[in-house]
Amino acid sequence: MAVLARALGIGMAAALVFAVLMLGDDGEGGANIGAGLAVFAVVALGSFGWALLDGLGRTGTVAWFDGRRGDVEPGGRDGLRALLVRWLLVSLLLVVLVQTLRAAATGEGLVENEASTFVFLLVLAAGPGLAGAAIGWAAQRAQVRTNRPPATR
Numbered sequence: 001m002a003v004l005a006r007a008l009g010i011g012m013a014a015a016l017v018f019a020v021l022m023l024g025d026d027g028e029g030g031a032n033i034g035a036g037l038a039v040f041a042v043v044a045l046g047s048f049g050w051a052l053l054d055g056l057g058r059t060g061t062v063a064w065f066d067g068r069r070g071d072v073e074p075g076g077r078d079g080l081r082a083l084l085v086r087w088l089l090v091s092l093l094l095v096v097l098v099q100t101l102r103a104a105a106t107g108e109g110l111v112e113n114e115a116s117t118f119v120f121l122l123v124l125a126a127g128p129g130l131a132g133a134a135i136g137w138a139a140q141r142a143q144v145r146t147n148r149p150p151a152t153r
Contacts (some may be wrong), residue, residue: 003086007093010046010125015101032099040124043094051087056137082131091126101109 021035099123 003089003093006050006086006090007097010043011036011094011097011101013046014042014098017042018101018105019136039098043098043121043125044128047087047091047094047125048132051083051132052136054086055083055133055138055140057136057140078103080134080137083137084130087129087133090127091122091129094125095121 017038018035021038022032095118099118
């Protein structure tokens with residue numbers, strides 16, 4: 001459920017940005033370039049930001065959709081492996097969603113979309129997502145270490 005919620009959240013934000021920017025399309029392709037770049041930015045920044053929050057081990061109302069998860073370590077921390085796998089799955093699902101929306105908007109089938117576009121979007125989503133998860137996880141570990149009471153002998 002967490003993977004689906006993340007992919008749908010970022011994918012729908014990208015689709016909304018695309019739709020709003022395409023309202024000003026004059027038919028000559030000028031708005032298409034800006035809308036495409038905006039979608040790339042939303043995918044990259046959304047993946048990085050959400051993965052960073054996941055890596056930091058956020059809890060509370062911000063994570064209301066996560067429910068009770070079995071992949072959480074004792075103490076409320078996700079393991080790095082679980083985070084990286086989650087963001088690989090989110091990236092794959094996000095690329096399929098964006099490609100499906102693109103095919104629906106242009107009238108092309110999914111088969112006509114180029115494989116290089118799939119790979120480009122996968123790198124665009126997975127790169128920042130994996131980096132954000134790793135940075136958040138490392139920052140949370142460093143914070144936990146510095147907040148420990150000093151050991152007594």
